[in-house]
Amino acid sequence: MAYIQYRDISKNYGMFPALTGINLDIGEGRIVGLLGPNGSGKTTLIKLTAGLIIPSGGNIKVCGEQIGVQSKKLISYLPERTYLDETLTAEKTLGFFSDFYEDFDIVKARELMKQLDIDPKRKIKTMSKGGKEKLQLALVMSRHAKVYLLDEPIAGVDPAAREFILNTILKNYAENSTVVISTHLIADVENVLDDAIFLSYGKIILASPVEKLKAQHGKTIDQLFREVFRC
Amino acid sequence: MLMKLFKYDMKFSYRTMTFIYIIALALSVFFSGTLLLSQKLEYISIFSVVSFLPYMFSLLAVTLSGFLVVAVRTYKNLYTDEGYLTFTLPVTSAQIIWSKVLLYVFWQIAGILVLLLSTALPFVTVAYVQGVGGEMAGVLELAVDFVGFWARNMLGLDASKLAVLISVMVVNSLVVLVATPVSIVFSFTVGQLANRYRILLTFVAYYIYTLVMNTLLSVVESLFIAGDALLVPEANFNFDMTAFLYASTASVLIDIVITVVIFVISRNIMSKKLNLI
Numbered sequence: 112m113a114y115i116q117y118r119d120i121s122k123n124y125g126m127f128p129a130l131t132g133i134n135l136d137i138g139e140g141r142i143v144g145l146l147g148p149n150g151s152g153k154t155t156l157i158k159l160t161a162g163l164i165i166p167s168g169g170n171i172k173v174c175g176e177q178i179g180v181q182s183k184k185l186i187s188y189l190p191e192r193t194y195l196d197e198t199l200t201a202e203k204t205l206g207f208f209s210d211f212y213e214d215f216d217i218v219k220a221r222e223l224m225k226q227l228d229i230d231p232k233r234k235i236k237t238m239s240k241g242g243k244e245k246l247q248l249a250l251v252m253s254r255h256a257k258v259y260l261l262d263e264p265i266a267g268v269d270p271a272a273r274e275f276i277l278n279t280i281l282k283n284y285a286e287n288s289t290v291v292i293s294t295h296l297i298a299d300v301e302n303v304l305d306d307a308i309f310l311s312y313g314k315i316i317l318a319s320p321v322e323k324l325k326a327q328h329g330k331t332i333d334q335l336f337r338e339v340f341r342c
Numbered sequence: 343m344l345m346k347l348f349k350y351d352m353k354f355s356y357r358t359m360t361f362i363y364i365i366a367l368a369l370s371v372f373f374s375g376t377l378l379l380s381q382k383l384e385y386i387s388i389f390s391v392v393s394f395l396p397y398m399f400s401l402l403a404v405t406l407s408g409f410l411v412v413a414v415r416t417y418k419n420l421y422t423d424e425g426y427l428t429f430t431l432p433v434t435s436a437q438i439i440w441s442k443v444l445l446y447v448f449w450q451i452a453g454i455l456v457l458l459l460s461t462a463l464p465f466v467t468v469a470y471v472q473g474v475g476g477e478m479a480g481v482l483e484l485a486v487d488f489v490g491f492w493a494r495n496m497l498g499l500d501a502s503k504l505a506v507l508i509s510v511m512v513v514n515s516l517v518v519l520v521a522t523p524v525s526i527v528f529s530f531t532v533g534q535l536a537n538r539y540r541i542l543l544t545f546v547a548y549y550i551y552t553l554v555m556n557t558l559l560s561v562v563e564s565l566f567i568a569g570d571a572l573l574v575p576e577a578n579f580n581f582d583m584t585a586f587l588y589a590s591t592a593s594v595l596i597d598i599v600i601t602v603v604i605f606v607i608s609r610n611i612m613s614k615k616l617n618l619i
Contacts, residue, residue: 125537158618161430165614183432194426196419198354210346211431 112175114139114258114289115160120169122155122313129155130313133169137289137306142281144300144321144332145293147310148340153293154191156310157262160291161188174257184213187256191263193243197236201229201246208250214285220253223283241268248276252283259290265299273299301332309339343433347441351419352448355411359449362407363456366400370460373397374467381471397460404456408449412523413530416442417544420527421534425618435612439527439605446523503587510590517594521601525551528604531611537619555600562592 113136120133130152137143145153158164160171162178173182195204201224208215224231227245235243248264261280265273273296281303284290294300301307307324309317316339317324321332328335373393380387419428420438428438528551533544566589 163426163429163618164616180432180434183430186430188426188430190423190426192423192426194423196350196354196424196427203353207350210349211343211433 112139113137113172114141114174115291116170116172117156118170120156120159120171121167122152122159122164123167128313130159130166133315135308135315135318137291139289140287141305142290142303143292143306143308144297144304145291145308145310146295146297146332146336148295151310152313153310154262155313157188157260157291157293160258161186161260185257187212187251187254187259189247189251189259189261189264191266193235193240193247195235195243195247195250198234200232200234201238202231204235204246204250205231208253212254214255215250216253216255219283220249223249223253223279227279241272244268248279252280255285255288257285257288259284259288261290261292263293265294265296270299277303297333297336298331304332307332309336311340343431344437344440344444347431347433347437348444351415351441351445354415354419355445355449359407359411359452362400362403363452366404366456366460369393369397369400370463374463377464377467378471397464401457401460404453404460408446408453409522409526411449412442412446413526415445416527416530420612421530421540421618429612429616429618435609436605438612439524439608442527443520443523446526447519450519506587507590510587510594514590514594514597517597517601521597524601524605524608528608531608534617535611535615537617551600551604555597558596558600559593562596563589565589566592 115135115137117133117135120130121128122130133156145156147153155164159166160173160178162183171178174185176182176185196207199207205217205220205224208220209217221231224246227249229238229242229246229249233242235246238246251259251261259280264280265276268276277300280290280292292300292304301321304321307317307319307321308315319327324332324335330338373390376386376390376393380390418424525548529544529548532547533540533542536543566585
């Protein structure tokens with residue numbers, strides 16, 4: 112069974128079509144790179160899957176569930192912005208996740224916070240941007256979710272931090288779950304991906320296992336990306 | 343899940359609200375204290391004068407704070423970046439709206455208690471200072487008798503009709519208690535549909551809601567109650583209490599229907615037209 116199933120998905124913002132004709136199955140236990148330049152529709156596709164926006168047409172299912180309360184129980188979502196209540200401390204935010212998500216592992220979250228050097232007593236509003244991002248990552252990766260949707264998790268951080276973030280993701284996602292990572296920083300992620308999906312102007316122009324793509328084109332995914340999206 | 347949402351709404355608001363309530367009660371105590379002491383030390387009366395205005399402002403703050411805290415919480419929790427978390431929680435849109443209703447109801451009831459305490463204290467103090475505690479009780483008794491007399495003779499109310507009237511008024515208060523936070527959520531939810539000037543559209547939505555509500559209520563009242571009988575009952579000793587009861591009941595029903603309508607609209611927009619930027 113496909114973990115995420117997109118059928119004839121389209122999304123318009125007013126007159127502007129952000130996504131058109133998306134048909135895709137993402138299987139169990141895959142690490143999928145949603146790759147494309149800015150404005151290609153990566154965030155829109157992730158937001159549709161998370162249930163934050165509604166498609167203009169088509170249907171999405173997550174583990175056989177229509178997007179709604181049940182699918183939200185299965186998805187752990189990391190947006191490209193700070194979405195936490197900044198009046199709470201890091202520790203109270205753990206309580207918040209624990210209250211709302213049955214699959215939240217508070218022990219793991221505390222451990223991750225320690226590894227990421229996050230002070231649990233500190234209020235989120237007093238943290239740096241990087242600190243907030245690390246806390247969100249710790250929270251999202253401490254769920255035993257079926258699907259992780261990570262929107263630009265390595266954007267805006269230095270190369271050393273990128274590696275650290277990717278390692279945190281790889282070490283902590285639940286077994287057999289599917290991870291979708293949207294990014295335009297291909298070189299940093301290509302070694303961890305099982306599948307690559309190239310999005311351009313709201314359409315899927317390529318979707319294939321990474322190894323197959325490399326063998327077919329004799330290039331790395333980064334080289335292929337640069338070739339496909341050459342200005 | 344509803345109670346969990348309410349718990350975090352309370353966590354967001356309790357510090358601000360308790361601060362306002364404590365300030366109001368403290369100013370009430372201070373004002374009352376100055377009234378008491380100024381009987382013995384005349385120069386203290388200057389403090390009564392000085393503290394009167396802050397005391398009145400604190401009562402105003404208590405009155406408005408419930409509305410404002412729900413408005414701020416609704417906006418921040420649903421339609422800023424925090425909305426990305428709220429709308430990915432495994433909760434229904436209806437639960438999100440109900441948690442704001444509970445928040446408003448809780449702080450309104452707490453606010454009414456604080457207002458009663460804050461206003462009663464200076465009155466009791468004055469009664470004590472003037473040595474008219476007994477007379478004050480008498481005055482209260484007289485006021486109750488007067489209302490009873492007025493209801494019986496001017497409005498032609500017997501005990502059963504008075505009970506119905508009071509019931510309608512209580513139900514109306516309860517409906518308003520639910521309608522107000524729903525209208526706040528509705529206005530912000532409509533406001534977020536715009537890509538720009540969202541706050542402006544929120545105010546426009548709230549204005550239209552109040553305009554429609556007030557127009558409908560006025561129409562209903564004018565349908566049931568003729569002329570100025572309601573405003574000047576002594577001008578018409580045949581004041582038709584039954585018509586007044588019908589009008590009140592119809593007003594409550596209209597309030598309920600409109601609240602249900604804006605609740606459903608808000609829920610549907612949240613579920614189908616969410617426009618987080």
